[in-house]
Amino acid sequence: MxxxxxxxxxxxxxxxxLASCASRPASGPAGASMFSNERSSVHxxxxxxxxxxxxxxxxxxxxxxxxxxxxxxxxxxxxxxxxxxxxxxxxxxxxxxxxxxxxxxxxxxxxREFSAYARLPGARQPHRxxxxxxxxxxxxxxxxxxxxxxxxxxxxxxxxxxxxxxxxxxxxxxxxxxxxxxxxxxxxxxxxxxxxxxxxxxxxxxxxxxxxxxxTGASGVAFxxxxxxxxxxxxxxxxxxxxxxxxxxxxxxxxxxxxxxxxxxxxxxxxxxxxxxxxxxxxxxxxxxxxxxxxxxxxxxxxxxxxxxALYDYTTEAALLMPCALLDVDKLPQPPLPAAVQAGAAVRCASLAAGGQVSGATTAEQARSAHELMRSRGWTDEALRAGALSVAFDLWRAVAVTYASAYGRYGVDEHPCGYSFAALNPDLSARASTAAERAAWIADGSGIPPGAGVGIIDSKFAMPDVTLAGLQCLRALWDGQGEDARRVRAGIEQTRAGxxxxxxxxxxxxxxxxxxxxxxxxxxxxxxxxxxxxxxxxxxxxxxxxxxxxxxxxxxxxxxxxxxxxxxxxxxxxxxxxxxxxxxxxxxxxxxxxxxxxxxxxxxxxxxxxx
Missing domain, CATH: 3.40.50.1820 (Alpha/Beta hydrolase fold, catalytic domain)
Incomplete structure (x- = not known):
């Protein structure tokens, strides 16, 4: 209409x-109630x-x-x-x-540009x-x-x-x-x-x-x-x-x-x-x-x-199963599975078989089982081929870690699967962020680590399948029991569209x-x-x-x-x-x-x- x-x-x-980047108070009752820290600039x-x-x-x-x-x-x-x-x-x-x-x-x-912080009624934090x-x-x-x-x-x-x-x-x-x-x-x-x-x-x-x-004493990076x-x-x-x-x-x-x-x-x-x-x-x-x-x-x-x-459902499923399943999918785009990722995928197949999630005695049989399982749950081969990019960049895990915290409304140091975020040393241990890294966050950060000098700290990291335990914990927040699982699922339900x-x-x-x-x-x-x-x-x-x-x-x-x-x-x-x-x-x-x-x-x- x-x-x-x-x-x-x-x-x-x-x-x-208009003065470039000049701050000024909100005008009018609507602006005063919703917007703060207003700025304007000429371009x-x-x-x-x-x-x-x-x-x-x-x-x-x-x-x-x-x-x-x-x-x-x-x-x-x-x-x-x-x-x-x-x-x-x-x-x-x-x-x-x-x-x-x-x-x-x-x-x-x-x-010209005009910017501010906006705040929903009752919100703890503003949005830009x-x-x-x-x-x-x-x-x-x-x-x-x-x-x-x-x-x-x-x-x-x-x-x-x-x-x-x-x-x-x-x-x-x-x-x-x-x-x-x-x-x-x-x-x-x-x-x-x-x-x-x-x-x-x-x-x-x-x-x-x-x-x-x-x-008090919390360390690392929050976002x-x-x-x-x-x-x-x-x-x-x-x-x-x-x-x-x-x-x-x-x-x-x-x-x-x-x-x-x-x-x-x-x-x-x-x-x-x-x-x-x-x-x-x-x-x-x-x-x-x-x-x-x-x-x-x-x-x-x-x-x-x-x-x-729900995104959280199929993301945690993909984080666990897709590395193995892709070994059975032909015509994958190149790159995205370098040799190191393929070797990790074979380890994942063995882990899934040991846990009874897939069947087969060989990597090829286990990959075929994982592939069939994902197909039975609605994944197409077209989606799997394109999803290989998310495996290569560890995107499934990155999304699941952040969204579990968001859906459960967990604060700093409260992640139910023990994840946290910090700048990382080459051995993946936490270190302090540098002034240069902090200065570039607003420009370089994607809103979800890893990236912009911030990585994921996995307290369950262990050989040989280094991310498996953490991912199993994340998956259990979807299909498991307990207060944390109920809390995360309740947050997911709040996102359902009308x-x-x-x-x-x-x-x-x-x-x-x-x-x-x-x-x-x-x-x-x-x-x-x-x-x-x-x-x-x-x-x-x-x-x-x-x-x-x-x-x-x-x-x-x-x-x-x-x-x-x-x-x-x-x-x-x-x-x-x-x-x-x-x-x-x-x-x-x-x-x-x-x-x-x-x-x-x-x-x-x-x-x-x-x-």
Missing amino acids: NKPILRAACGLIVGLS RDGDDLLTGGLGLAGLRSMGPPAFADANAPTVEELRRRALWSSWRGIADLAPGGGYGELFGSLGAVPG VLAQVPDAFDTGKRCVLVAPSSGSRGIYGAVSVAAAWGLPRGCAVVYTDKGAGSDYFDLDAQQGVRADGSVAAVDAADDLAFVPEAP KHAHSQENPEADWGRHVKQAAQFALHALDQAYPQAAPFTFDNTRIIAVGISNGGGAVLRAAELEGDWLDAVVAGEPNVLANGHGAR LPRKGLPVMVVHGLDDGLIPPAFSSAPYVAAAQSAGRDVRYWKVRNAQHFDGFLGLPDYAARYVPLLPYVYAALDRVQAHLDSGAALPADGTINTVPRGPGKPLTADSLAMPR
């Missing part, structure tokens, strides 16, 4: 003079909103933008590096990948919100894209998803880290990340983004997703709505003579991928006519319906080869339940698309898989046309893409974009 467009009759002040003349002045060439650089002083980078350096990391983590920008040629835009977009307002924003055609970060990423974690589509069209874009993000805290040094991204000690600053509740004790995933939808409210608040300040900006006179489209996709679907179920359309790519969503499985609001147009886009969030467990049951209830949900299934566009720079992945982002952008085109002119939303469909093959550039024919 189109909202009425309010055309301001009075003149507009487009070139407002023009060699800087911009989309790439921080890096452009395509700078984003393609294999190394991140350098700091003049590694121990004390400037706010501008941190922002530029955070944009570089966010683009590189999500999009395929490699030559021949089609970005900026077949889809997407990297042209400079001048404008940041609005980008391009100079080309049209107050007579008010549009905002609200974009929660993918994964557990920091505040720019959806820049390649939302900003690349919205900013060149003159729409404002607002982000939320949805209660996760890269605001790590050094428990030894008692230092955390400030509103501007710099690092300071607790007793030297009053604007730290995350200060955990921790016992918001694992240690906020708030199970942020349960509130993803409310994080998205609060970010949209901040966008209106920021626009009031950017264009005071055109204020007020409200949900009644401003178009709001929510878009996200992965965890961000799950977040916008949770926002879709909230009451009120505040949201005009939703586009969810490869969403991590727990639905009601046949085949639905139906989208009646009449709200929703498009879901998912790659059929997704090996991290298989559509059979997530988007397919969500769409089926919503459509059965008469909701306006459309579903594009994309063949030969897996979860990580950012890994298509690997030659064998580029040859096999197409990127998912162009279909998210196309879905945004469709919902925009629907809202503008009433054009029909597309029918459900399976998009039969054509892999480009070894050494070939991506073409429009490969993408087979729906018309």
